[in-house]
Amino acid sequence: MHALSITHADFSKEKLLSLAEDIPGAWTGMRIAGYLLMLSGWSATKVAVLFGMSRVNTTKWCHKANTEGISAVYDRPRSGRPSQFDERTLKLLDRALTSSPKKFGIERTRWDGKVVVEYLQKQHGITVHVRHAQRLIHRLGFSLRQPIYRFVQATNKGVAEHVQTIKKTPIRSSRRIEKNDPVR
Numbered sequence: 001m002h003a004l005s006i007t008h009a010d011f012s013k014e015k016l017l018s019l020a021e022d023i024p025g026a027w028t029g030m031r032i033a034g035y036l037l038m039l040s041g042w043s044a045t046k047v048a049v050l051f052g053m054s055r056v057n058t059t060k061w062c063h064k065a066n067t068e069g070i071s072a073v074y075d076r077p078r079s080g081r082p083s084q085f086d087e088r089t090l091k092l093l094d095r096a097l098t099s100s101p102k103k104f105g106i107e108r109t110r111w112d113g114k115v116v117v118e119y120l121q122k123q124h125g126i127t128v129h130v131r132h133a134q135r136l137i138h139r140l141g142f143s144l145r146q147p148i149y150r151f152v153q154a155t156n157k158g159v160a161e162h163v164q165t166i167k168k169t170p171i172r173s174s175r176r177i178e179k180n181d182p183v184r
Contacts, residue, residue, distance in 0.1 A: 003043040004062045006035065010069035019073055032073055034061055084126050085136070093120070094140045111137065112144060 016032050016039075034047045042050075044058040051058075064072040085093075093116070101108045101115050104123060108115045116133035120126040128136075137144060 004038075004059060006038055006062060006065045008066050008069045011035070011039070011065055011072075015070050016073070019070070028073060028075065031061060034058060035065060035073070038062060038065075084128070089124055089126070090136075090140070092123070093136065096123075097137065097140060097142050110146070111142070113137070 016035055019032060030051055034051065037047050037050070038044065038058075038061075044062050045055050048055040048058040061072070096104060096119060097111055097116075101111060101119065104119055106115055106118055106122075113130035113134040116137060117128060117130055120128060120133070134144060
């Protein structure tokens with residue numbers, strides 16, 4: 001069995017290197033690097049081992065390059081439901097998370113998934129599940145952990161000097177204890 005090779009006339013090192021400068025993105029860069037290695041004689045299996053991925057992926061890259069040419073470097077638009085959150089909504093949510101939920105008519109003291117769901121429903125008309133709201137909180141850089149208040153602890157610094165300055169006074173009893181006192 002012979003090693004797969006890229007044979008499409010539109011695929012060259014020069015075109016790939018110029019694309020690598022123009023296209024940002026890690027996966028596209030890895031794909032371009034893989035194509036460059038295959039063009040220089042590496043097998044799809046060796047490229048897969050180098051990048052720590054499946055050999056099937058690199059052979060698919062090779063077949064795609066042979067059928068589509070240089071356009072194989074680009075990702076196709078993926079199907080799926082468009083996001084309900086545009087940049088404006090995310091910025092408003094980010095600003096809201098920095099203030100109290102009470103400011104938006106929600107009678108809670110701190111933000112959590114349920115409160116974010118309620119805020120999004122009231123303010124933006126967006127319905128999401130609690131888990132998705134929690135992911136949004138994390139994506140915006142906030143934490144769901146309740147803050148822990150820590151008190152500053154005293155140190156032993158200066159204790160010896162303080163003890164020497166304290167004047168000791170005897171403890172006075174308001175009641176004199178007698179020898180025959182039955183309370184004892």
